Amino acid sequence: MSRREEYEEKTEKLLEPIVSELGFELVDVEYVKEGGTWYLRAYIDKPGGITVDDCETVSRRFSDILDEKDYIEDSYVFEVSSPGLGRPLKKEKDFARSLGEEVEIRTYRPIDRQKEFIGILKSYDEDTVTITYEDESEQIFDRSSIALIRLALDF
Numbered sequence: 001m002s003r004r005e006e007y008e009e010k011t012e013k014l015l016e017p018i019v020s021e022l023g024f025e026l027v028d029v030e031y032v033k034e035g036g037t038w039y040l041r042a043y044i045d046k047p048g049g050i051t052v053d054d055c056e057t058v059s060r061r062f063s064d065i066l067d068e069k070d071y072i073e074d075s076y077v078f079e080v081s082s083p084g085l086g087r088p089l090k091k092e093k094d095f096a097r098s099l100g101e102e103v104e105i106r107t108y109r110p111i112d113r114q115k116e117f118i119g120i121l122k123s124y125d126e127d128t129v130t131i132t133y134e135d136e137s138e139q140i141f142d143r144s145s146i147a148l149i150r151l152a153l154d155f
Contacts, residue, residue: 003073004032007040007071007072008029008030008031010069010071011029011031011040011042012026012029014065014069015029015042015058015062018058018061018065019042019044019058022054022057022058022061023046024044024045024046024050024054024058025044025045025046026042026044027043027044027045027083027087027094028041028042028043028083028087028090028091029041029042030043031072031076037076037077038072038074038075038076038077039076039077039078039079040066040072040076040077040078040079041078041079041081042058042062042078042079042080043080043082043083044058044081044082044083045082045083049082050081055080055081055082058080059078059079059080062078062080063078066078085151085153086150086151086153087150087151088148088149088150089103089149089150089151095121095124098121099121099122099123099124100120100121101120101121101152102118102119102120102121102151102152102154103118103119103120103121103131103150103151103152104116104118104148104149104150104152104153105117105118105119105129105131105141105146105148105149106146106147106148106149107141107146108147109145111141117131117141118152119131119132119133119139120133122138127142127143127144128140128141128142128143129141129143129149
């Protein structure tokens, strides 16, 4: 396990009880370097959406724990935010929640000269994702070939 994964996993374990107690869902945690600065980000959600005040509440509650546990070696910025509409499906619960919904899939390499696909998420397992198209045809993707999968955004 990489240091990054270790930090994300530890943060998730410490943050989950706080987020649940407040009635929110912990969607994801990421530890990334952007422009020379490390960021520890927690993405939270709830029915009806997250407010700035919700993010501030979680941030204040968790900052003391971060200071006390002090398990991240680098200096970093801690942020709490909403995952946004275009959030990727990463975890089992993301896929389960999105069954029957329209998703956008981007692949690493073209499949039949195409890298973007939009269809209804029909099924998934550890290795594959299946979508159906309007003409009721199906396409199965190997998860290893998927660069991004998220809910399709209609504007």
